Amino acid sequence: MDALLQISLKLLVNDRGKFFTLIIGITFAVFLMMQMTSMFSGVMYRTAATIYNIGAKVWVMDPSIHIQSDNIPMPNYILDAVRSIKGVKYAAPLYSGSGLVKLSDGTYQATNIIGLDDPTLFGRPTITKGNIYSIYDDNAYIIIKDAEYHKLNNPKIGATFEVNDNRGVIVGIGKALVSGLFGTPTLYTTFSRAISDLPTTRFTISYILLEPKTLNDISNIKKEVKALGYIALTEKEFVDKNKNYYLYQTGLGTNVLIMTLISFIVGLSIAGQTFYTFVLENLEEFGALKAIGAKKSELIKMIFFQSTVVGFLGYGFGILLSSILIALAKLRLPEYAALVTYENLGISFFMVLVIILFSSYLGIRKVTQIDPFDIFRG
Amino acid sequence: MILQARNITKWFGEADNKTYAIKDVSLELNYGEMLYIVGPSGSGKTTLLSVMSGILRPNEGTVTIKDKEIWQLNDDALTEFRLYSIGFVFQDFHLFGKLTSKENVAIPLILQKQEWDYSLAEATKALEIVGLQNRVDLSPSKLSIGEQQRVAIARALITKPDLLIFDEPTASLDGETGKKIISFIRNTVLNDKRAIIVVTHDNRIYDYATRIIRMEDGKIVKETGALSEN
Ligand SMILES: Nc1ncnc2c1ncn2[C@@H]1O[C@H](COP(=O)(O)OP(=O)(O)OP(=O)(O)O)[C@@H](O)[C@H]1O
Ligand SMILES: [Mg+2]
Numbered sequence: 140m141d142a143l144l145q146i147s148l149k150l151l152v153n154d155r156g157k158f159f160t161l162i163i164g165i166t167f168a169v170f171l172m173m174q175m176t177s178m179f180s181g182v183m184y185r186t187a188a189t190i191y192n193i194g195a196k197v198w199v200m201d202p203s204i205h206i207q208s209d210n211i212p213m214p215n216y217i218l219d220a221v222r223s224i225k226g227v228k229y230a231a232p233l234y235s236g237s238g239l240v241k242l243s244d245g246t247y248q249a250t251n252i253i254g255l256d257d258p259t260l261f262g263r264p265t266i267t268k269g270n271i272y273s274i275y276d277d278n279a280y281i282i283i284k285d286a287e288y289h290k291l292n293n294p295k296i297g298a299t300f301e302v303n304d305n306r307g308v309i310v311g312i313g314k315a316l317v318s319g320l321f322g323t324p325t326l327y328t329t330f331s332r333a334i335s336d337l338p339t340t341r342f343t344i345s346y347i348l349l350e351p352k353t354l355n356d357i358s359n360i361k362k363e364v365k366a367l368g369y370i371a372l373t374e375k376e377f378v379d380k381n382k383n384y385y386l387y388q389t390g391l392g393t394n395v396l397i398m399t400l401i402s403f404i405v406g407l408s409i410a411g412q413t414f415y416t417f418v419l420e421n422l423e424e425f426g427a428l429k430a431i432g433a434k435k436s437e438l439i440k441m442i443f444f445q446s447t448v449v450g451f452l453g454y455g456f457g458i459l460l461s462s463i464l465i466a467l468a469k470l471r472l473p474e475y476a477a478l479v480t481y482e483n484l485g486i487s488f489f490m491v492l493v494i495i496l497f498s499s500y501l502g503i504r505k506v507t508q509i510d511p512f513d514i515f516r517g
Numbered sequence: 518m519i520l521q522a523r524n525i526t527k528w529f530g531e532a533d534n535k536t537y538a539i540k541d542v543s544l545e546l547n548y549g550e551m552l553y554i555v556g557p558s559g560s561g562k563t564t565l566l567s568v569m570s571g572i573l574r575p576n577e578g579t580v581t582i583k584d585k586e587i588w589q590l591n592d593d594a595l596t597e598f599r600l601y602s603i604g605f606v607f608q609d610f611h612l613f614g615k616l617t618s619k620e621n622v623a624i625p626l627i628l629q630k631q632e633w634d635y636s637l638a639e640a641t642k643a644l645e646i647v648g649l650q651n652r653v654d655l656s657p658s659k660l661s662i663g664e665q666q667r668v669a670i671a672r673a674l675i676t677k678p679d680l681l682i683f684d685e686p687t688a689s690l691d692g693e694t695g696k697k698i699i700s701f702i703r704n705t706v707l708n709d710k711r712a713i714i715v716v717t718h719d720n721r722i723y724d725y726a727t728r729i730i731r732m733e734d735g736k737i738v739k740e741t742g743a744l745s746e747n
Contacts, residue, residue: 140633142623142627142630142631142632142633142636143627143628145633146616146620146623146624146627149615149616149620150613150615150616153615153616154615421613421615423609423611424611424612424613426611427605427607427611428624428628429596430572430599430605430607431599431600431605431624431625431628431672432596432597432599432600432601432625432628433596433600433628434593434596434597435592437628511567511572512567512572512573514607514611515563515566515567515572515573515607515608515684516563517607517608517609517684
């Protein structure tokens with residue numbers, strides 16, 4: 140390492156109190172930022188659970204839909220029209236809605252109900268008990284064994300219940316890739332049974348799931364679906380649309396943003412203040428170095444290096460701490476919704492960069508302003 | 518001759534607030550000299566010292582050190598000139614308390630882009646010269662004032678400068694220690710390849726000068742050879 144940087148590192152590290160205050164301050168800020176944004180990402184991931192679980196490449200829907208659980212049915216002719224678009228390999232309708240399940244003990248439980256296209260069962264869950272084809276049996280439902288499973292009294296195969304006054308029987312148990320957020324259990328059945336058992340409007344198709352022949356066909360499909368007055372979104376676009384709704388159209392995003400900003404400001408002030416004090420305490424010595432023969436650029440380099448070191452260490456520890464905490468929380472609470480994404484890592488990293496730049500700016504300004512003549516005059 | 522200052526004038530402030538710190542001062546310094554600048558407070562000693570050592574730009578006049586007119590140099594070149602040719606010992610030393618003595622002393626060499634190991638080895642040697650071989654790994658804040666003074670001297674000596682600048686070198690020392698330091702400077706640091714300028718109030722050490730100039734009100738009012746020289 141450059142010997143001058145080595146000196147500047149020693150100056151910093153040997154000032155134990157400030158060095159640790161700086162690192163702890165930044166670590167804590169990064170930790171809080173990561174917690175907030177990871178929680179948000181986790182929650183968002185869960186709200187999009189059905190999108191992930193169905194796993195279609197392209198979704199066709201009414202343009203007014205904001206989030207997956209919005210239900211704005213489309214008329215049947217749209218399905219035919221979509222099927223005839225060039226580049227569509229196949230397309231299947233999906234029913235997505237909710238039903239009221241009456242349990243054997245007489246209590247009610249709101250439940251997600253997903254109706255799969257009868258001939259193809261496109262979007263089917265992974266079955267862990269029973270057989271997917273039993274879904275064609277009379278009154279058949281498949282239940283997802285997730286955190287909400289117990290709310291339907293842990294039904295086994297053969298268990299019966301009522302769905303909106305129709306008889307239902309569990310014929311299989313499946314598992315979901317991603318658990319939902321809203322605390323409701325999920326039942327799968329066929330599209331035709333869903334629309335006959337559950338109250339529906341004149342139109343019945345909630346979504347059209349679509350498999351393009353190649354990924355290049357997607358843009359054409361989008362265009363043609365648009366011409367029909369509907370929109371086609373890729374899975375990622377749909378997930379983003381869902382997320383953006385919570386982010387911008389509800390208080391959730393604003394709150395997370397405010398908390399993240401507060402953590403950032405806390406980190407910024409602790410680090411900025413401590414670093415500034417650190418530079419001030421060494422100011423005369425830096426001034427003496429100027430007299431002796433240190434160029435401005437060298438002093439800037441020293442100070443910038445110091446703030447970068449504490450910034451990166453704080454970032455590393457902050458990420459480590461929040462990852463450990465999330466991992467521990469998930470061990471205890473499997474449904475704990477927090478997700479460390481690259482985006483969140485990037486946001487915290489950016490904020491640490493701002494903290495570094497801000498802190499070193501304060502210090503550098505002081506050091507460049509000091510006049511070695513004043514050092515002489517004492 | 519190592520240094521020639523010609524017609525130096527320096528003022529602070531403008532118009533109504535203009536105060537002259539130095540008025541048309543000229544001065545020459547030869548190798549092997551240990552020049553004292555003495556005089557009452559506010560007479561311009563520090564200002565003149567700063568102008569001559571490339572720290573403070575004069576309003577008028579020129580300073581030539583080793584045939585280089587230093588106030589013609591740009592900022593970085595002047596900084597580099599100081600780094601290679603001038604050694605500074607400040608009144609309050611200005612050593613980093615969070616570094617060891619040896620690291621403090623090594624800094625000028627490090628600024629000269631020398632390697633870490635070489636710089637530290639040279640610093641150890643310089644500390645030996647000032648008699649602090651047992652203190653190299655201690656922080657200056659753990660040393661006595663006299664020892665700190667010697668660390669500061671080692672830092673000034675490490676680049677083997679032609680010109681050494683001491684501002685009030687004995688001000689914070691007791692009489693005995695002050696005399697020891699100044700005789701060390703005179704006998705060990707001074708040689709015929711360099712010159713030393715000392716600003717001081719301390720008449721107990723006048724004996725060690727080779728020449729003394731007295732300033733009053735921004736002017737040199739008296740010039741004498743030191744008693745020891747006469
Ligand atoms: N930055 C400045 N702004 C205004 N006036 C200044 C400045 N620096 C010095 N002066 C003035 O210039 C004059 C000479 O100051 P200088 O510090 O050189 O005196 P000095 O002989 O070193 O005094 P001392 O023995 O107290 O150190 C004084 O009148 C002082 O007030
Ligand atoms: Mg002075």
